[in-house]
Amino acid sequence: MQRTPGILIFGMVMAPCGWILDLTATVAPNWRTLHQLPGRPTDAVMQQGIWDICLVTETSSSATSTNRPCGQADSTYFGNQIIGIAQGMMVASLIVTLIGLAVAIPGVRCWRENPNWLVAGLAGLLIFCSGVLTIIPIAWYNHIFKNLTSVTTSTDIRVGYSIVLGYIGGIFEVLGGIVMFIGICRCCGGKNRGERRLKDVVPRPNRRSDQQSEPERRVDVPRLSRPRSTSPSSVAYTNRPKNPRTFSVVLV
Template identity: 65%
Template sequence: MPRRSTQEWIRISMRTPGILIFGMVMSPCGWILDLVATVAPNWRTIHNIPNTPSDEFIQQGIWDICRATSTNTRAECNLQDSTYFGNQIIEVAQGLMVASLIVTLIGLAVAIPGVRCWKDNPNWTVAGLGGLLIFLSGVMTIIPIAWYTHILEEISTVTPTATVTVGYCIILGYIGGIFEILAGFVMFIGICRCCGGKNRGERRVDEITHFSHQKPPSRRVDVPSLNRARSTASSSVPYSKDSMDEDVSFPRAKSPAVNNSYNGTPYDADL
């Protein structure tokens, strides 16, 4: 029978590898956060606007602008500001954020058949390609958000920019982009086998064969001795060696003595 090659690998568990589980959980979470950051109108907030109530503020996103107050939960949206939407960063952010959402969905669609939770072995090439797409979608999210944050106070608008603060969309976008970058990177490293195959949950065939042929070391069992030392000074009853041998060896019970009476008639002593 031909000997197996030492380069062959085998799965040590039939469960889905941890790197694929991590990627398939983190990617949808990042996509949801990026979706909220894209559609919500709060990339930055302008406070202390001249000639307006002190509790009034304006929220500006990449698709819409809203005016609200701290005492009123309802906001007035669909405000027109051609100066704000004419900035280059707004056009870039609109394109990259939408492209990031689409690429993430494509990456998940590619990665799911590669993960193959219902099969014995995943298709690491297909799963890694899906992870690469998810990684690129995270990068496309981080680029406009980081650019927007860097020039936060320099973005022109018709509204007087008295006090400008970062909106929650920036925070959600950062978190979502990082989630997708980590998920895509972890899934992509499954293409190459590293760390002795631990990233794939695999081990070499010769290692498993080597350990399976090794016999476990024999255990030493200490049996207590039945020959105990006797002290003649502590006991007044003499014991013979033969009696001790009989006690230790547990002989079979003796048969009852046969009455050898004459002609079957019992003696008087027997009565």
């Protein structure tokens, strides 16, 4: 069994996180907020999304409570072109992300010997496209959010948290998709094909290796010292010189 490549792990983590943020941005009615509404209490805030509009008011009594009736009608706001486009593209982004994750599961190889780089790369391409489908309506809405309806000059128009979550979720999916798509270079003759097996990285005790190791070669090294012979020599050695000379001394 081999380790799952880091680029696939990165993509499989970033894509679900981006999907959750995109889902929150899609269903939450907080793409923009209207403060200081004419004819409304000073603490009233209008929260507008792409599916619903809510009016939030805070009532001060013995215990502070928040009243948030939703389902406010505003045909002028929902009649803008960006609202219908944002609805379709955000829903399409959520569906494409789920399809990309479903394709990536068999390609990531949590149970196989090697990952299927082609399948994982195609899944990364789908996840990348889902991120683009999120960023386009978010950026478009953020660019024109002050001009969607005619309001008085005293009305304070602010960006809602759904725009921020949509940006972050779309960037997560774009980054995760790009990183996973890089894996296609591996299946097309890239340089990063080599992966090390876990049994080569971490030794496992009490298990025989698949390949039999080569026997060690023995090298005979000649000895420098020769052993002394313990048998008695057949040649007798004396301390006399070989050619002894005899000297005579004459005493007078």
